[in-house]
Amino acid sequence: MDIRTPDWVKDAVFYQIFPDRFARSERVRKAGHLQAWGEPPAFHKYQGGDLLGVVERLDYIASLGVTAIYFCPVFQSASNHRYHTHDYYRVDPMLGGNGALREVLDAAHARGIRVVLDGVFNHASRGFFQFSDLLEQGQDSAYLDWFHAGPFPLSPYDDAKPANYAAWWGNRALPKFNTDTRAVREFLWDVAEYWMRQGIDGWRLDVPNEIDDDEFWREFRRRVKAINPDAYIVGEIWGDAHRWLMGDQFDAVMNYPFTRPCIAYFGAQTLDHRMNEASGTGHVDAISAEQFGQRMTEVAHAYPLEIVQAQLNLLDSHDTARYLSVVSGDHTAHHLALTFQLTYLGAPCLYYGDEIGLPGGPDPDCRRAFPWDDEAGWNHQTLALIRRLTAARHASPALQRGGFEVLHAQNDLLIYSRVHGESCAYVLMNTAKKSQVAALHDLKPGSYLDALSGQTVAVAEQSVCEVSARGAMVLTRV
Structure with missing residues (x-):
């Protein structure tokens, strides 16, 4: 089995952006009926984020x-959220x-940042031209076989009547493509090829x-x-994905x-079960260090x-409550x-x-606007930690x-190694509410830098060190 994945992904750090809520640019003409930036998000309202706003925040x-x-x-x-595609x-x-988008690609690539787009190929929208034709022409539509539709008439809006067409999870706003039809297949493949030729670096596939x-x-x-051998293709599969x-x-x-074990272990002491269960990741029970290490x-x-x-x-996404709120x-x-x-x-x-x-x-609250004008309200400790x-x-x-x-996983103390050739x-990690002493006898002797504190740690055969309460150390070879 010859499996090859893009080399650049192995070294990448991704940042997910929900465009309507990340940043606004004065260079993009705005519609007239928008929420004020930062108001509580709603299912159907816009706050007016745009792609040029992203360009202007690329240095950040x-x-x-x-x-x-x-x-x-x-x-x-x-x-x-634009999962209801009108024009691909x-x-x-x-x-x-x-x-x-052209400006995003050029500016991002100039900074060594790749760009992956979301591909929604399972379903379109009621505003998609071929489906609009089906609604207008009924069984005489030239695009009859593009969807799973009939008997007629269809009912795209009246919930009191059967929709009479297949839609994503029964949502009438999202008619499902009939991908058994050759023309549909060619259309979707052409969309994928078109944007690859425009210079995107891959696709995240929605419900593939x-x-x-x-x-x-x-x-x-x-x-x-064939267009870009280094393109990244990543699917939204929530469970086993061997197929x-x-x-x-x-x-x-x-x-x-x-994601789930990270909620269950690090959030064990403060987990909000009701919020987590409502957010898409499902019920999780608290687990021990031993269980987390094994998982x-x-x-x-x-x-x-x-x-x-x-x-x-990922710890969270546009589909889940934010990790911080879950805990x-x-x-x-x-x-x-x-x-x-x-x-x-x-x-x-x-996640931005x-x-x-x-x-x-849970959605839509996980899609709040980025508070650019409230930097004093940012958690600067979190920001510094990530950097x-x-x-x-x-x-x-x-x-x-x-x-x-995993070298040690017991009594709220977790120690693990990452080794690649000569690099180690x-x-x-200490999840307890008091500091703990960690034995370092499983570490290779030498001098290490703790990336979190900036301090040097010497490791010898009988070395120990103290890990602060609810704290961590990331030791790399000096």
Whole structure:
């Protein structure tokens, strides 16, 4: 089995952006009926973020140590989240249009930052031209076989009547494509190719398991990789993904099996079960250090190493409550989880605002506007922590590509190693509310720098060190 994933992903730090809520630019003409920036988000209201706002904040994004951006959908749509695609070849004018995406690509690439777009290929929208034709022409539509529709008439708005067409989870706003139709397949593959030729660096695929057709995705991969062999294809699969990770479909998936144990362990003392259960990640029970070490070892070996190194590791996203809110605002839990995320195997993905402690409950509250004008309200300790961690990761081949081995997991103390050739790193994490003494006899002797404190730690055969309460150390070879 010849499995190859993009080399750059193995060293990447991702940053997920929900465009309507990240930043506004004065260069993009605004619609007249917008929420004030920073008002509580609503399902159907816009706050007016745009892509040129992202361009104007790229230096800030780069300062986080970010090397890749994953955008939620940017194509024309009648929704603030833009998962209701109207035109797959047109960037939403509210975001600045195709020219704004061109500017994002050029400015990001000039800074060494890759750009991955969200591909919503399972379903379109009621405003999608071919579906509009179906609504107008009924069974005489030229696009009858583009959807799973009939008997007629269809009912796209009246919930009292059967919709009479297949839609994503029964949502009438999201008619499902009939990907058995050759014209539909060619259309979707052409969209993927078109934007690859414009210079994007990959696709995040929305609910790809609902296109239950391996050959569709194999051809998708062939066409995308023919344009850019280094393109990243990452699927939104919430559970076991072996079917799609055989080297012929996706490079990786959004690693929710990483997310749940991080909630269960680091958030064990402050976990808000009701919020978490409402957020998409489902019920989790608190787990011990031993259980966490065992679970994360399993996650590290769930797929071939080439794929594990490319997995997109996230603590939260636009689909879940923010991690900080799930743990009831416990910044120590958030900091421990971030430390683990940025020192574990795979590609860490920060959700915009997490770096400043932006809270948020389940959708739509997890999609709050970034508070650019309230820097005093930012959690600067979290911001500094992330910058230290990303700097350490970029400086250490072990933290980027090393294996993962648990050396100690007992009594709220976790120690693990990352080793890659001659490069090695060790992470010590204490989830207890009091400091603990850690024995370092499993570490290679030598002098290490703690990336979090900046202090040098000497390791010899009988060495011990103190790990602060609810704290961590990230030791890299000096």
